[in-house]
Amino acid sequence: MIKQISVRELNNELSLRKIKLIDVREDDELAICSIDSSIHVPMNKVPSSIDQLDKNTKYAIMCHSGVRSHNVCFYLQNQGFDVVNVQGGIHEWAQVIDKTMKVY
Numbered sequence: 739m740i741k742q743i744s745v746r747e748l749n750n751e752l753s754l755r756k757i758k759l760i761d762v763r764e765d766d767e768l769a770i771c772s773i774d775s776s777i778h779v780p781m782n783k784v785p786s787s788i789d790q791l792d793k794n795t796k797y798a799i800m801c802h803s804g805v806r807s808h809n810v811c812f813y814l815q816n817q818g819f820d821v822v823n824v825q826g827g828i829h830e831w832a833q834v835i836d837k838t839m840k841v842y
Contacts, residue, residue: 740811743822745831748798757796762810763828767802771828771840781806784813793818800824800831802842 743751751757752775761768761776768778779787781801791797797819801807804827811823824831832839 740808740815741822742825743798744825745834748824748831749835751796751798757798757822759798759800759824760810761828762799762801762806767842770842771832773800773828773831773836776800781810784810788814788817791819793820796820796822798822798824801827803827803829 748757752759759773759776761772761778762781762784764780797814799807799810799821804823804825807827808823811821814821829841832841
């Protein structure tokens with residue numbers, strides 16, 4: 739089972755530096771909006787980038803709405819990583835945390 743995190747919980751954990759955020763959206767999506775502290779690894783590049791991740795670090799995985807990030811969480815969890823899926827993705831973040839952020 740994939741653990742979930744709300745955008746409010748994520749915002750709190752990011753501010754306390756308890757978690758790292760990985761954004762798995764595509765480059766064109768990232769150009770519209772992004773969270774400054776996020777690490778950009780497009781979904782299809784996660785397997786080839788896995789050696790850059792630390793199994794002792796907790797990661798939040800974000801996409802646009804939470805579907806792609808759920809799949810990435812499933813993959814990373816099976817590889818032994820501590821991951822949580824961001825519920826509602828960056829769309830939810832823009833509606834709840836940063837209302838100045840562009841939505842698409």
